[in-house]
Amino acid sequence: MSVACFRRCLVIVALIVAPATYAELVIEDAWVRAVPPNSSSTAAYFTVRNSGDQEQVIVRASASVAGAAEIHDWIETDGRKKMVRQHQVPVPAGAKVVLQTGGLHMMLFRLDPVPAAGELVRVCVGVADQPDVCVDAIVKMP
Numbered sequence: 334m335s336v337a338c339f340r341r342c343l344v345i346v347a348l349i350v351a352p353a354t355y356a357e358l359v360i361e362d363a364w365v366r367a368v369p370p371n372s373s374s375t376a377a378y379f380t381v382r383n384s385g386d387q388e389q390v391i392v393r394a395s396a397s398v399a400g401a402a403e404i405h406d407w408i409e410t411d412g413r414k415k416m417v418r419q420h421q422v423p424v425p426a427g428a429k430v431v432l433q434t435g436g437l438h439m440m441l442f443r444l445d446p447v448p449a450a451g452e453l454v455r456v457c458v459g460v461a462d463q464p465d466v467c468v469d470a471i472v473k474m475p
């Protein structure tokens with residue numbers, strides 16, 4: 334391997350591995366559920382960590398392959414669980430919020446194109462009056 338290639342590869346690896354960060358919020362361990370090619374939606378899962386000393390409230394979500402994205406939670410009403418959009422997701426100071434299967438998740442709607450397993454999807458969350466915090470999420474089977 335040449336020195337130039339080695340350097341370039343290191344940069345690429347650093348870009349993929351480095352957690353996305355803005356201000357105090359960091360997205361970690363992001364992945365997107367692989368779905369059949371005719372699917373219109375899927376979900377993304379990740380951890381949002383707040384290293385600051387103030388609560389941060391996520392108010393928007395987006396993804397590179399989705400026409401729209403929302404954060405949902407599974408809420409039980411009358412013995413039935415259904416997904417409910419969460420317009421605000423607080424991340425307490427010094428704490429983290431985990432989006433995982435069966436719980437909080439980011440819903441990706443109007444997939445175009447439908448991402449294949451092994452591909453990377455850029456997912457972002459945003460706090461009011463701040464730029465989005467984004468990360469590349471790997472597409473995989475649960």
Ligand SMILES: [Cu+2]
Nearest residue numbers: 405416438440
């Ligand atoms: Cu959902």
